[in-house]
Amino acid sequence: MASEMESNDAEYVALGGESSVPKLDNHRTQKVSIIPLMFLIFYEVSGGPFGVEDTVRAAGPLLALFGFLVFPFIWSVPEALITAEMGTMFPENGGYVVWVSSALGPYWGFQLGWMKWLSGVIDNALYPVLFLDYLKSAIPALEGGFPRLIAVLVLVLVLTYMNFRGLTIVGWAAILLGVFSLLPFMVMGVIAIPRIKPARWLIVDLDKVNWGLYLNTLFWNLNYWDSISTLAGEVDNPGRTLPRALFYAVLLVVFGYFFPLLVGTGAIPVNRELWSDGYFSEVARVIGGVWLRTWVQAASALSNMGMFVAEMSSDSFQLLGMAERGMLPEFFAKRSRYGTPLVGILFSASGVVLLSWLSFQEIVAAENFLYCFGMLMELVAFVKLRMKFPSASRPYKVPVGKMGAILMCVPPALLIFVVLALASFKVFILSISAVIIGLVLCPCLKYMEQKRWFRFSVNPDLPDLHAI
Numbered sequence: 001m002a003s004e005m006e007s008n009d010a011e012y013v014a015l016g017g018e019s020s021v022p023k024l025d026n027h028r029t030q031k032v033s034i035i036p037l038m039f040l041i042f043y044e045v046s047g048g049p050f051g052v053e054d055t056v057r058a059a060g061p062l063l064a065l066f067g068f069l070v071f072p073f074i075w076s077v078p079e080a081l082i083t084a085e086m087g088t089m090f091p092e093n094g095g096y097v098v099w100v101s102s103a104l105g106p107y108w109g110f111q112l113g114w115m116k117w118l119s120g121v122i123d124n125a126l127y128p129v130l131f132l133d134y135l136k137s138a139i140p141a142l143e144g145g146f147p148r149l150i151a152v153l154v155l156v157l158v159l160t161y162m163n164f165r166g167l168t169i170v171g172w173a174a175i176l177l178g179v180f181s182l183l184p185f186m187v188m189g190v191i192a193i194p195r196i197k198p199a200r201w202l203i204v205d206l207d208k209v210n211w212g213l214y215l216n217t218l219f220w221n222l223n224y225w226d227s228i229s230t231l232a233g234e235v236d237n238p239g240r241t242l243p244r245a246l247f248y249a250v251l252l253v254v255f256g257y258f259f260p261l262l263v264g265t266g267a268i269p270v271n272r273e274l275w276s277d278g279y280f281s282e283v284a285r286v287i288g289g290v291w292l293r294t295w296v297q298a299a300s301a302l303s304n305m306g307m308f309v310a311e312m313s314s315d316s317f318q319l320l321g322m323a324e325r326g327m328l329p330e331f332f333a334k335r336s337r338y339g340t341p342l343v344g345i346l347f348s349a350s351g352v353v354l355l356s357w358l359s360f361q362e363i364v365a366a367e368n369f370l371y372c373f374g375m376l377m378e379l380v381a382f383v384k385l386r387m388k389f390p391s392a393s394r395p396y397k398v399p400v401g402k403m404g405a406i407l408m409c410v411p412p413a414l415l416i417f418v419v420l421a422l423a424s425f426k427v428f429i430l431s432i433s434a435v436i437i438g439l440v441l442c443p444c445l446k447y448m449e450q451k452r453w454f455r456f457s458v459n460p461d462l463p464d465l466h467a468i
Helices: 032-043 053-059 061-088 096-104 106-135 144-167 167-195 198-202 210-222 225-234 236-269 280-286 292-322 340-355 360-388 402-421 425-450
Strands: none
Touching: 032 167, 032 225, 032 236, 032 292, 053 061, 053 210, 053 402, 061 096, 061 144, 061 198, 061 210, 061 225, 061 236, 061 292, 061 360, 061 402, 096 106, 096 225, 096 292, 096 360, 106 167, 106 292, 106 425, 144 167, 144 292, 167 236, 167 280, 167 292, 167 340, 210 360, 210 402, 225 236, 225 292, 236 280, 236 360, 280 292, 292 340, 360 402, 360 425
């Protein structure tokens, strides 16, 4: 991923070859450097091993470990490579929406933006659920009812305010939270060495594998690499910084999943029924005692904070980027005095509150379904731009030719169809309904623009995506 990079500080070239220098810096705070960006990606995708327990419950230790070693090569690496190339080709907020708009037209770019924003908000609704699942063993009142509702609202308000205060603060907070979240598992690994029995890693029963839960959990824990592209306009020297940050984040994410699973399944007898959300805190108690369980619970709480603010940053800047391209009303492009997209943050936070009543499994399945639709369009856009504009400026280019680009997209495309096929009827109906809303919403917004109910405008400092 570090090959074929060129310096690309602020300037990039439209597909027609005309150079354009976006002049938006007067609205922005300090741009994000490589280390904060790497941890923002880490939290967009992972945040640590919290939430991977269901892979053991669904398929046993061997397939869980195998999945987190092999699945990244089928999905994570291709998605990260495509994000590196497309994100540096179009280094502006809006990310994948801009790629698809350039390749397939603004209508389909809007559809992608709707589906990815909605899946991101659904995904973000999961983090208060995970946060409270880890704490409910210590505070039983948080298991349900009014106390849980109040806890969700307080969490959303506090973390939304952090997003409002600026992306630089979010990035550096992600570093601190990331170190704190992974450290207890390193300690657990050292303490667990005398307990580990490698034979436990080989346990598998193919007749009792819940393939739907297994694949959905793997997919949820290893996707969203493209989300960081919606922050490309906030990155310092994106042509170099974005690909490098993605490369290091892939290594960090895979290690952050595989090592804790290796320790947890090897150090204690495996009872698959116990491996569900929050079970790593119990593993920590068995291995190290109450103090280690408390540390893991605290790490989980902070990790979910990190994932929430990273996801909300991506979702809200995506709306800002769409507004700068004229796909949403102009007020979505307005920034606070901290350079943050205030309206986008408020919309994203409202969606999280409305969806936080869903269960863990329903949230994962629903956001995976919508995410799959969006990713199919991204894969098509990647290949089409390679075919149609082979000489367009690409500060980072995946070192494969046209046929290589097509072949690279085949495994993730096949996986997408498998995930879609395994969705329940309820998830299918809800997701298709959401897609239909997007198909109708785009012409409705165009009608509002014609009637001048809302003001729409395209930022003149951005390049023409359709100039040939």
